[in-house]
Amino acid sequence: MKSLHFSMSPFLFVVLFSLSWAISAHADENFLDCLSLHSNDSSSISKVIYTQNNSSYSSVLDSTIRNFRFNTPTTPKPFVIVTPLHVSHIQATIYCSRKHGFQIRIRSGGHDFEGLSYVSEVPFVIVDMVNLRSVDIDIENKVAWVQSGAILGELYYNIVEQSNGTLAFPAGLCPTVGIGGYLSGGGYGLLFRKYGLATDNVIDAQLVDVKGRVLDRKAMGEDLFWAIRGGGGGSFGIAVAWKVQLVSVPATMTLFTITKTLEQNATKLIHHWQSVAPKLPDEFYSGVTVTRVNSSQDGKMTILASFHASFLGGIDELIPLMQERFPELGLVREDCTEMSWIESILYMGQLPNETLNILLDRTLQSPLLSPSFKSKSDYVRKPIPEIAFQGIWSKLFEEEAHSASISFIAYGGKMDEISDSATPFPHRAGNLYKMVYSVGWQEEDNIRSQRYISWSRRLYSYMGSFVSKSPRQSYINYRDLDIGTNSKGKTSFTQGSVWGRKYFMNNFDRLVHVKTMVDPQNFFRHEQSIPPHFSRLKKNHH
Numbered sequence: 198m199k200s201l202h203f204s205m206s207p208f209l210f211v212v213l214f215s216l217s218w219a220i221s222a223h224a225d226e227n228f229l230d231c232l233s234l235h236s237n238d239s240s241s242i243s244k245v246i247y248t249q250n251n252s253s254y255s256s257v258l259d260s261t262i263r264n265f266r267f268n269t270p271t272t273p274k275p276f277v278i279v280t281p282l283h284v285s286h287i288q289a290t291i292y293c294s295r296k297h298g299f300q301i302r303i304r305s306g307g308h309d310f311e312g313l314s315y316v317s318e319v320p321f322v323i324v325d326m327v328n329l330r331s332v333d334i335d336i337e338n339k340v341a342w343v344q345s346g347a348i349l350g351e352l353y354y355n356i357v358e359q360s361n362g363t364l365a366f367p368a369g370l371c372p373t374v375g376i377g378g379y380l381s382g383g384g385y386g387l388l389f390r391k392y393g394l395a396t397d398n399v400i401d402a403q404l405v406d407v408k409g410r411v412l413d414r415k416a417m418g419e420d421l422f423w424a425i426r427g428g429g430g431g432s433f434g435i436a437v438a439w440k441v442q443l444v445s446v447p448a449t450m451t452l453f454t455i456t457k458t459l460e461q462n463a464t465k466l467i468h469h470w471q472s473v474a475p476k477l478p479d480e481f482y483s484g485v486t487v488t489r490v491n492s493s494q495d496g497k498m499t500i501l502a503s504f505h506a507s508f509l510g511g512i513d514e515l516i517p518l519m520q521e522r523f524p525e526l527g528l529v530r531e532d533c534t535e536m537s538w539i540e541s542i543l544y545m546g547q548l549p550n551e552t553l554n555i556l557l558d559r560t561l562q563s564p565l566l567s568p569s570f571k572s573k574s575d576y577v578r579k580p581i582p583e584i585a586f587q588g589i590w591s592k593l594f595e596e597e598a599h600s601a602s603i604s605f606i607a608y609g610g611k612m613d614e615i616s617d618s619a620t621p622f623p624h625r626a627g628n629l630y631k632m633v634y635s636v637g638w639q640e641e642d643n644i645r646s647q648r649y650i651s652w653s654r655r656l657y658s659y660m661g662s663f664v665s666k667s668p669r670q671s672y673i674n675y676r677d678l679d680i681g682t683n684s685k686g687k688t689s690f691t692q693g694s695v696w697g698r699k700y701f702m703n704n705f706d707r708l709v710h711v712k713t714m715v716d717p718q719n720f721f722r723h724e725q726s727i728p729p730h731f732s733r734l735k736k737n738h739h
């Protein structure tokens with residue numbers, strides 16, 4: 198308990214640290230020297246340590262900050278950023294951070310909606326995985342080892358090049374999302390109704406635990422291997438690499454987008470979509486995104502619903518299917534484009550499609566993303582009554598919603614067949630679709646960001662009657678600190694169980710059990726990390 202108290206008290210730490218620094222006779226008592234001493238390769242670790250004194254500190258820090266809400270002068274900054282070149286740098290950083298009382302924030306792609314991979318309220322160090330991003334593909338066995346620092350686009354690029362377009366990985370739409378965070382939280386994308394979540398296709402992993410041990414699936418055991426595939430990043434250790442199952446895709450997919458305004462019966466169509474889309478064949482991904490726009494006819498505000506889908510097959514197969522299942526949408530050949538799987542990623546992301554090299558661009562800014570944003574998610578288990586949509590539209594007509602969107606993403610297919618407890622991700626059979634509410638604003642509006650965040654809370658409150666209840670389910674990779682926060686990165690079991698049930702439902706208990714086994718002192722922690730069970734911990738001591 199003594200060291201627990203120590204590691205959770207930043208003020209005590211500061212006192213002890215400066216004291217020991219001042220009287221230090223041993224180089225090891227300085228954090229930076231500790232890193233050099235405890236890495237097996239001291240000459241190279243100094244090349245990957247950035248303190249505020251290094252001229253590239255800010256550019257390294259800012260490199261993957263996606264949400265400018267967390268890039269203000271008052272945002273807490275890390276004492277050091279380490280960009281490990283190999284596992285021994287990770288081991289040294291864990292050892293020295295524990296010794297000197299720093300918290301570690303792990304960053305792969307930096308897309309965390311709440312910036313938890315690079316912001317903390319207590320003295321902290323960032324381990325940025327950017328240099329660990331190799332992708333090794335075994336085409337014959339349809340598997341790949343991919344390191345956490347790779348982005349989805351790098352994995353995709355290599356799969357397509359090496360398989361000549363015959364293989365794919367069922368992951369997300371945005372190429373700059375990092376493998377480390379994405380796989381840690383589940384990960385859905387265009388192929389998830391056919392092949393499940395990305396994490397359902399993970400077959401091995403390499404993790405460095407709090408003791409600095411490098412564990413593969415066999416060494417970590419099935420409980421921990423279960424926990425890291427959807428239990429959320431930053432709780433169990435530093436994931437270095439993942440072995441994933443690749444899947445076959447046909448040479449031709451078909452995508453379409455059809456837009457309808459309120460005047461074109463958008464409300465009726467969305468209402469109907471709710472019962473049609475979740476039952477479409479597994480070959481479909483189907484979603485609707487609504488925004489508010491000025492009508493091209495009279496300039497008055499209206500709602501624009503964009504119905505989009507991807508289909509693993511050609512146009513000739515798709516059209517009759519849609520005519521049978523959803524004739525009201527009025528899909529015609531002209532709405533459809535045939536393309537390869539990799540082109541479908543660029544199409545959905547509204548990215549240029551001339552060259553695949555764009556997939557390797559880690560600085561690519563999505564045209565769909567505002568500089569600052571706040572997002573929330575919900576799951577819908579029975580269709581929302583048609584009348585209720587009026588309330589949603591009126592929220593979108595409020596001033597703050599100029600850059601807001603609400604998305605509906607159909608579940609069903611393979612997602613219904615995987616057990617709720619197969620991985621920590623519990624939102625399987627019984628869910629018709631997921632909703633995502635996002636509100637965006639310009640960087641310069643940051644001072645007024647609270648207005649936009651309040652808008653998202655009002656919408657969320659309105660939606661409460663129509664979505665899943667007890668618990669109200671949420672997607673961990675759409676992190677939302679509003680649904681239960683532990684102050685200053687401290688996690689307690691009781692607080693954790695509020696958001697824990699929403700993200701993980703009954704799987705939360707097993708996650709707490711695993712956490713208690715592998716990191717009982719709660720070294721790997723953030724505002725929504727899995728807390729250890731303190732009472733069980735005490736019992737173990739007797």
Ligand SMILES: Cc1cc2nc3c(=O)[nH]c(=O)nc-3n(C[C@H](O)[C@H](O)[C@H](O)COP(=O)(O)OP(=O)(O)OC[C@H]3O[C@@H](n4cnc5c(N)ncnc54)[C@H](O)[C@@H]3O)c2cc1C
Nearest residue numbers: 305306307308309314369370375377378379385430431436
């Ligand atoms: C533009 C955009 C598009 C998105 N599209 C999709 C989508 O299509 N499908 C989908 O499912 N999600 C999507 N997401 C959500 C995304 O999956 C999550 O934000 C995910 O956690 C991001 O991973 P990251 O590595 O980029 O983020 P990071 O911010 O680096 O990490 C996220 C969390 O995981 C932890 N973590 C990171 N790396 C490691 C590691 N190596 N070991 C242990 N813990 C680690 C971090 O500490 C943090 O808590 C999108 C997000 C954005 C911003």
Ligand SMILES: *[C@@H]1O[C@H](CO)[C@@H](O)[C@H](O)[C@H]1NC(C)=O
Nearest residue numbers: 243244245246247248250251
């Ligand atoms: C940052 O500065 C320290 C000394 O202050 C130096 O040891 C280290 O090599 C520098 N890091 C880089 C990446 O240049």
Ligand SMILES: *[C@@H]1O[C@H](CO)[C@@H](O)[C@H](O)[C@H]1NC(C)=O
Nearest residue numbers: 229247248249250251276277
């Ligand atoms: C940064 O440089 C100043 C002045 O040289 C020094 O006092 C301080 O300890 C350095 N900080 C770090 C984190 O290296």
Ligand SMILES: *[C@@H]1O[C@H](CO)[C@@H](O)[C@H](O)[C@H]1NC(C)=O
Nearest residue numbers: 236237238283284285286288
């Ligand atoms: C030491 O570093 C090398 C890379 O320089 C790495 O391959 C090796 O695994 C490391 N050894 C240990 C014991 O960490």
Ligand SMILES: *[C@@H]1O[C@H](CO)[C@@H](O)[C@H](O)[C@H]1NC(C)=O
Nearest residue numbers: 360361362363447448449537
């Ligand atoms: C690669 O794919 C293209 C298009 O599908 C095909 O025409 C070509 O023959 C394939 N090349 C090889 C080497 O398989």
Ligand SMILES: *[C@@H]1O[C@H](CO)[C@@H](O)[C@H](O)[C@H]1NC(C)=O
Nearest residue numbers: 459460461462463465525527
């Ligand atoms: C909207 O639906 C009504 C019937 O519900 C129909 O008469 C009308 O033509 C539709 N409008 C459009 C633009 O499709």
Ligand SMILES: *[C@@H]1O[C@H](CO)[C@@H](O)[C@H](O)[C@H]1NC(C)=O
Nearest residue numbers: 489490491492496497498599
């Ligand atoms: C929509 O109309 C309002 C006023 O009617 C105007 O202020 C706004 O700029 C318009 N938006 C767009 C995107 O044209």
Ligand SMILES: *[C@@H]1O[C@H](CO)[C@@H](O)[C@H](O)[C@H]1NC(C)=O
Nearest residue numbers: 534535536537540544550551
């Ligand atoms: C590629 O982009 C062009 C221009 O946006 C578009 O017309 C074309 O349909 C796209 N091709 C595919 C396969 O998406």
